[in-house]
Amino acid sequence: VPAEKTAIGRDIVITQQDMAYIMDSKGAACGAIGVLMKKCKVSIYEIKHIDLAGAFGSYTDLRNVVKFGIIPEFPNGKFHPLGNGSLSGAYATLLSLKKREEAREIADKMVYIDLLVDVDFNEEYSAAIYIPGKREFFPSYYSSQAITT
Structure with a gap:
């Protein structure tokens, strides 16, 4: 965005490196969710209640968060x-x-998962790095992209 159109009086730019960081973060977030779902043996259809804490849960447009593939x-x-x-x-x-x-009681039931060494994380991360991400996590998107003949 040119400086004259911004409130800060400076150009706002997004670099290729910025996009790489964004995609890496998106892949890590959705990949971690994928690992949890795999370990718990649940699908996206079984999840009924999703708590989102902090500014992320309160101030983001969740439709865009899902559309971009940050969460399934x-x-x-x-x-x-x-x-x-x-x-x-x-x-x-x-x-x-x-x-x-x-x-x-909740703390006693918690299990620590080290994503750096978890065998499922690389697979989940690799699938999540693309937009929107893993086909099973975004059925509406992929069904709308189907080619009909």
């Missing part, structure tokens, strides 16, 4: 923006013994 399409899912989830959680556990116990 969840045909039966409903997105729930949480806002500052860590602050809300900390506040709730400070004020409620029940919430603190629930947090402990």
Whole structure:
């Protein structure tokens, strides 16, 4: 965008390197989701509730996030923006013994997955780096691209 059309008075440019970083981040995010879904043996059709924390969940247009392939399409899912989830959680556990116990129970069930060494991550990342990404994660996009004869 030329400087005269910006609020900052300077050109706004996106370089090839910027795009590489964006695509890398997009691939990592969607790839990580793919690993979790594979480990839990669930498909996009089984996910019903998606919590999105922080500014990402509160201030982004989720249609564009899915269209760009940052997160999969969840045909039966409903997105729930949480806002500052860590602050809300900390506040709730400070004020409620029940919430603190629930947090402990959740923490006890958590499993750590190191994506740097996970055998599935490279495959998921490689499929996710393209727009929108892995065919199974974006059925609406790929079905609309079908060639009819």
